[in-house]
Amino acid sequence: MNKSVIEVNRLNLQNIKIPYLITGTIFLVMLAQDVVKALTAHNSGNMVEQSLISIGNLLWLLIPLAAIFVATKNFRRLINLGCRRGNFFAGSLTTYFILAVVISLANTLIFYTYDRFINSTGYFYGVINCLEVFGWSVNGPVIACIQQFAFLFLVATVTHILALMQDNWVGWVVDLIIIAVIIVFTPIAFFNLIIFQSNAFLQIISCLTLAVGLYALSYPALSRKKI
Amino acid sequence: MIDFVNVTKKYSRTTAINRMTLTISENGIYCLLGKNGAGKTTFMKLLAGYIGATEGEIAVNGQSVTPSHMPKSVNFIESNSEQFNMRVSDLIESAAALQEDFDKDFAWEMIERFDLKPGKKYKQLSFGMKTMLSTILTLANNSKIILLDEPTLGFDAIMRDQFNTLLLESYQAQPRIIIVSTHMIDEIAKITEQLIIINNGKILLKTGIEDIDEHAYTLTGPEKVISPLIKELNCIGKTSVGSMMAAHIYGDRIAPPSGVSLDRLTLQDFFIQIVGGIDHE
Numbered sequence: 001m002n003k004s005v006i007e008v009n010r011l012n013l014q015n016i017k018i019p020y021l022i023t024g025t026i027f028l029v030m031l032a033q034d035v036v037k038a039l040t041a042h043n044s045g046n047m048v049e050q051s052l053i054s055i056g057n058l059l060w061l062l063i064p065l066a067a068i069f070v071a072t073k074n075f076r077r078l079i080n081l082g083c084r085r086g087n088f089f090a091g092s093l094t095t096y097f098i099l100a101v102v103i104s105l106a107n108t109l110i111f112y113t114y115d116r117f118i119n120s121t122g123y124f125y126g127v128i129n130c131l132e133v134f135g136w137s138v139n140g141p142v143i144a145c146i147q148q149f150a151f152l153f154l155v156a157t158v159t160h161i162l163a164l165m166q167d168n169w170v171g172w173v174v175d176l177i178i179i180a181v182i183i184v185f186t187p188i189a190f191f192n193l194i195i196f197q198s199n200a201f202l203q204i205i206s207c208l209t210l211a212v213g214l215y216a217l218s219y220p221a222l223s224r225k226k227i
Numbered sequence: 228m229i230d231f232v233n234v235t236k237k238y239s240r241t242t243a244i245n246r247m248t249l250t251i252s253e254n255g256i257y258c259l260l261g262k263n264g265a266g267k268t269t270f271m272k273l274l275a276g277y278i279g280a281t282e283g284e285i286a287v288n289g290q291s292v293t294p295s296h297m298p299k300s301v302n303f304i305e306s307n308s309e310q311f312n313m314r315v316s317d318l319i320e321s322a323a324a325l326q327e328d329f330d331k332d333f334a335w336e337m338i339e340r341f342d343l344k345p346g347k348k349y350k351q352l353s354f355g356m357k358t359m360l361s362t363i364l365t366l367a368n369n370s371k372i373i374l375l376d377e378p379t380l381g382f383d384a385i386m387r388d389q390f391n392t393l394l395l396e397s398y399q400a401q402p403r404i405i406i407v408s409t410h411m412i413d414e415i416a417k418i419t420e421q422l423i424i425i426n427n428g429k430i431l432l433k434t435g436i437e438d439i440d441e442h443a444y445t446l447t448g449p450e451k452v453i454s455p456l457i458k459e460l461n462c463i464g465k466t467s468v469g470s471m472m473a474a475h476i477y478g479d480r481i482a483p484p485s486g487v488s489l490d491r492l493t494l495q496d497f498f499i500q501i502v503g504g505i506d507h508e
Contacts, residue, residue: 003324004324004325004326004327006324007321007324007325008325011311011321014311014313015311015312015313074311076309077309077310077311078325080304080308080309080310080361081310081311081318081321081322081325081326081364082302082322082325082326082329082364082365082368083325084297084299085297087325220295223294223295224279224293224294224295225294226277226278226279226294227272227277227278227294
């Protein structure tokens, strides 16, 4: 990896402050809310009659937010610093790889510690974490973490592509329409493959292949992108 | 070497560059002049491969230029270019890491010379200082072609003078093609060697500054003497006040008849006359 690619990655990770801030704020607010609810239940001795959404899942928000910022804000600033498009392409992929790894590790850790602790208090019906909802946790912490990483990596690259290809607000409207069409008309089998697949290896390979394949296919769009 | 062959660039219904043909083969500091909206920025963006031409061919050193083939030998910066909100020192280090031929020593020398505080963040700098920093980041690259779009925007007189020194020193250290678009015409004339005037998306004139010094002049005298005289000359504008007339000429100098004075036309006046030359009564 050349030093330009490493620098693109470093600058990307350093210059997504708003995504960090939004994700961090939501994470802390929800954490505080959980604590207040737990304390209230503890003091009153009554169970809170609801399930909690795991705060670990909220960290997922960082992935699409970061991809949007990298593709729309950082791209131009990197070019103004003399970055070549090819280095931006490789550097940003590295950024998404690192973010997906870190978020997956954090959520897995939260799932096996914080979520279990909350469950053990008996103050709530339960804690909902996508690791469990998507059926990844049955494969154990290591495999579940890798499955989650592969999925988040795919989310990052797809968001990056959608954001990068748009130069104005009309593009974003088109993006939303495309996303809606995908959600409505894409066969359930596709989601089974990238999310609910019982074969962890197949799910991981599908997500990684799609992520890298789509990202590679987006290079011509990047190379033609106006600055 | 830069080659524009019949290049047209349209934005929706607006034609920014209209069948432009231009060749630049020699190193030098080129002053790019034109009214607002004449096509200067579009010209630079096309040359840098930031945008693609609607029609025609652009080449740098024989290599075709398009957004998918941005020439490595061209470095372009706009006056209001966005930068990361990082410390000046960090921006220098990042630029050095991102660019293959970045001259860090030159950049640091200029940072000190222009009293840019290395510890200050980009957003804490004044508009002029931001522009100066972006210009230094561009000039520190050893590219063979440097494009500076309105680099002195927001500069005070002292900074403009310092900028001209910076440009000249950069050129002397490494002769190359430097194209500067500016509205500070007479100031840039002190250091530039070549002049390119764009009007309505076309090259109106490409010549040496000494050519303007030699061939652009004003004849002032009684209208009844001047009027017949300029019929044979290339008059680019004239002004009448009462019975007196000032005619601005671009062509070979003549020996003025008695009662008529001949004065050199400044570059700024020449530009005004050739681009927007109208008769003033």
